[in-house]
Amino acid sequence: MQEVVLYGAPKLTTKKRQIDIPKPGPKEVLVKVVATGLNPKDWKWISESGEDGAVNAGDDVTGIVASVGSHVWEYKPGDRVAAFHRMGAPFGGYAEYAIAPASTTFPLPPNISFEAGAGLPLSFMTAAIALYQSLQLPLPTAANKKDIGVLIYGGASAVGAFALQLAKLSNFKPIVTVAGSSIDFVESLGAATHIIDYRKGNVAAEILKALDGKKVNHAFDAISGKGTHEVISEVLVACGGGRIDIVDPVQDKMWKWPAGVEYSRTFVASAYYQKHANIGEERAIADGEFAYWFYRYLSHLLAEGKFKTHPHEVLPGGLDGILDGVQRLYDGKVSAKKLVARIADTPGL
Numbered sequence: 001m002q003e004v005v006l007y008g009a010p011k012l013t014t015k016k017r018q019i020d021i022p023k024p025g026p027k028e029v030l031v032k033v034v035a036t037g038l039n040p041k042d043w044k045w046i047s048e049s050g051e052d053g054a055v056n057a058g059d060d061v062t063g064i065v066a067s068v069g070s071h072v073w074e075y076k077p078g079d080r081v082a083a084f085h086r087m088g089a090p091f092g093g094y095a096e097y098a099i100a101p102a103s104t105t106f107p108l109p110p111n112i113s114f115e116a117g118a119g120l121p122l123s124f125m126t127a128a129i130a131l132y133q134s135l136q137l138p139l140p141t142a143a144n145k146k147d148i149g150v151l152i153y154g155g156a157s158a159v160g161a162f163a164l165q166l167a168k169l170s171n172f173k174p175i176v177t178v179a180g181s182s183i184d185f186v187e188s189l190g191a192a193t194h195i196i197d198y199r200k201g202n203v204a205a206e207i208l209k210a211l212d213g214k215k216v217n218h219a220f221d222a223i224s225g226k227g228t229h230e231v232i233s234e235v236l237v238a239c240g241g242g243r244i245d246i247v248d249p250v251q252d253k254m255w256k257w258p259a260g261v262e263y264s265r266t267f268v269a270s271a272y273y274q275k276h277a278n279i280g281e282e283r284a285i286a287d288g289e290f291a292y293w294f295y296r297y298l299s300h301l302l303a304e305g306k307f308k309t310h311p312h313e314v315l316p317g318g319l320d321g322i323l324d325g326v327q328r329l330y331d332g333k334v335s336a337k338k339l340v341a342r343i344a345d346t347p348g349l
Helices: 121-134 158-169 183-189 203-211 228-238 268-272 281-303 318-330
Strands: 002-007 013-018 028-037 060-068 080-084 097-101 105-107 150-153 175-179 194-197 218-221 242-246 261-265 312-315 338-342
Touching (some): 002 318, 013 318, 060 097, 060 121, 080 097, 080 121, 080 268, 121 158, 121 268, 150 228, 158 175, 183 194, 203 228, 218 228, 228 242, 228 261, 268 281, 312 318, 318 338
Parallel strands (some): 150 175, 175 194, 218 242, 242 261, 312 338
Antiparallel strands (some): 002 013, 028 060, 028 338
C-alpha cells in the first residue's frame, strides 16, 4: 500500500513510500481509508525531525473495516467507521490502510459523509475530555442542572466549535466564546449566548461587559497561545475564581496562575488510556473509559441530527495534497474548517 510520511521544519516535507498492509493487533481495527483529516498537531509533532524521524501523522480516519483483531467483537469487515489513530504510532491515516484501537473506533452513520466524518475524532474528543473530564462539568445526560456559565476561547476552531455544541447540549448558560474573522460561522452553530470579537481588543473587558453581572467559573482555552490564558484568567478572577483547561502548555515560564484560578491540561492521547505529564494512570484509565462510550454517543448524536460536523475542504490530489494542507496549517492560513484528503483522489491509485 502507499503511505505518506511527514518530516522537517521550517521547510515541511513529505515522502510517499510503499509498505505492506499492516495486520491489526488483538484489540485493533484495520480500516481501508476513504478520507483522513489534517490537524495542527501534524506539524507540531515533527517540527524538529529529519527524514529518519518521518511519521505518518494522520490520526483522523474514516473508511471501511478491512479486518479486526482477535479480541474485537463490535466490528466486522465492511462496517462503516471513523477512528482516532494512536498518535505517534505506525500506520496512520495518511495511507490506503490505517490501524486504530477498537476503543477509539466508532460507527459512522449513513447520513454523515466520510469526508465530513474525517474532521471529528481528535478534535471532538479533545473538547469532550476538556469539558467533562478535566473541568468536571455535568454531562449532557445529567438532569436538573443549575445554570453553569462557561467560556470557550476559540469558537471557530474545530475543537472550540465542538465544545460549543457540547455546552449547548449540556444546557450550560451563559456560554461565552471568543472568535475573529469567522464569527458568522460561530453564530451559525446557535450555541453561544455571547460572541466576543477579539479583533476589537480588550477582550477580558468585553467579556465582562457582555456578561453584565453574570458569572463564568469554567473556561476552556481551545487556542492556548498568544496570551489567551491571561485574558481568561482575568475574567475568572473578576467572576470570583474558577478553573481553566488548556490544550497546549503556557510558553511563558514566568507565568503564575492568579489566586483562585486552577488549571488543567487536556492531551487527547488519554482517550486510549495513555497517561502523560499532567495526568497519572488513574485519570488515564478514566479518560479511556470515557472516550469509549462517548465516541459511541457521538454516533447517536450524528445519526439523530443533534450534532454538526465541522465545515471541511477536500484537498486536491489525495495523498499528494497532504503536504500543501499541512503547510497551510503551519502558516496559520486555515480558519473555521477542516482539511481532508480523500485517498481515492491520489494519482495512480
